[in-house]
Amino acid sequence: MADKDGDKIEKNYYADVPFKTNGNFHVKGAANLDWGMKKHLTNIFNPKSGNTVMFAFDHGYFMGSVSGLERLDILIPQLIDHVDVLMATRGALRTCVKPNFRKGIALRVSAGSSMVNEDLSREIVSVDIEDAIRMNADCMAVQVFIGARGQLLSINNLSKVINAGSGYSIPTLGVIAVGKNMERTSQYFKLATRIAAELGANIVKTYYCDDFEDIAAACPVPIVVAGGKKLPEKDALEMAYKSIQGGARGLDMGRNIFQSHNPVIMADAIGKIVHNKYTDKEAWEYYSDKIKSNK
Numbered sequence: 001m002a003d004k005d006g007d008k009i010e011k012n013y014y015a016d017v018p019f020k021t022n023g024n025f026h027v028k029g030a031a032n033l034d035w036g037m038k039k040h041l042t043n044i045f046n047p048k049s050g051n052t053v054m055f056a057f058d059h060g061y062f063m064g065s066v067s068g069l070e071r072l073d074i075l076i077p078q079l080i081d082h083v084d085v086l087m088a089t090r091g092a093l094r095t096c097v098k099p100n101f102r103k104g105i106a107l108r109v110s111a112g113s114s115m116v117n118e119d120l121s122r123e124i125v126s127v128d129i130e131d132a133i134r135m136n137a138d139c140m141a142v143q144v145f146i147g148a149r150g151q152l153l154s155i156n157n158l159s160k161v162i163n164a165g166s167g168y169s170i171p172t173l174g175v176i177a178v179g180k181n182m183e184r185t186s187q188y189f190k191l192a193t194r195i196a197a198e199l200g201a202n203i204v205k206t207y208y209c210d211d212f213e214d215i216a217a218a219c220p221v222p223i224v225v226a227g228g229k230k231l232p233e234k235d236a237l238e239m240a241y242k243s244i245q246g247g248a249r250g251l252d253m254g255r256n257i258f259q260s261h262n263p264v265i266m267a268d269a270i271g272k273i274v275h276n277k278y279t280d281k282e283a284w285e286y287y288s289d290k291i292k293s294n295k
């Protein structure tokens with residue numbers, strides 16, 4: 001049994017050593033999965049770059065009509081061609097997104113707390129596997145609250161979705177959440193991302209933080225980075241660049257796209273970093289030039 005006081009020896013994450021057991025499949029940790037799982041993961045992660053730009057607009061499941069998402073029916077059609085994956089609730093997709101697009105779907109399947117409830121960590125699995133199949137989900141997104149009061153509940157939710165998804169070859173995305181009274185430390189994210197992967201999540205979403213390259217190296221499945229609260233566009237592009245440089249296989253941004261001055265141009269600028277090896281400075285220049293010519 002592991003020492004309850006934690007490891008005594010110095011850790012080495014070999015952050016500069018590529019993942020060893022991937023064979024010739026482009027998604028980390030998926031080499032031994034079946035055809036269906038691999039097809040869904042390929043709908044998410046571009047085989048050329050190995051990366052993804054997820055556009056997250058599932059905030060309404062606990063935040064209601066967040067600024068920038070007041071009219072999904074107007075916003076989403078503008079952005080579909082500029083991202084790889086839509087991360088959304090089934091309600092938003094069925095009501096506001098026509099099914100005539102050819103992009104990945106990260107379906108939000110957990111729900112429960114709302115902003116009026118101080119403990120956001122108590123959720124349930126709200127979407128069953130049958131409806132995830134009907135929605136043609138390429139992965140099912142479940143909030144994971146390690147360290148919060150709802151920790152065990154969220155681990156149970158994650159495990160139930162992984163079990164159901166495994167039966168129908170639909171991957172699970174573990175969304176690392178940070179409870180109100182918790183800190184966004186690299187130690188916390190290292191623990192939470194690894195727990196989610198060890199429990200069987202096929203993709204893990206977390207936030208960028210110090211020592212990110214160690215967190216990415218220690219996680220045996222791809223990490224996508226959430227944008228978090230709205231930043232100045234230049235800072236958001238720097239965070240995107242540092243995430244990719246640190247080993248993330250994509251960004252899953254919401255507010256830093258839909259609350260930016262120009263969501264379409266911002267999504268394209270992020271895509272330049274994620275798929276075309278742009279630096280943050282090059283992406284900022286791209287964004288600024290496009291904004292100027294757009295006036």
Ligand code: 5RP
Nearest residue numbers: 056226227228252253254255
């Ligand atoms: C909301 C989520 C969002 O999908 C995730 O946080 C990405 O959105 P943002 O970039 O706005 O943080 O999980 O619960």
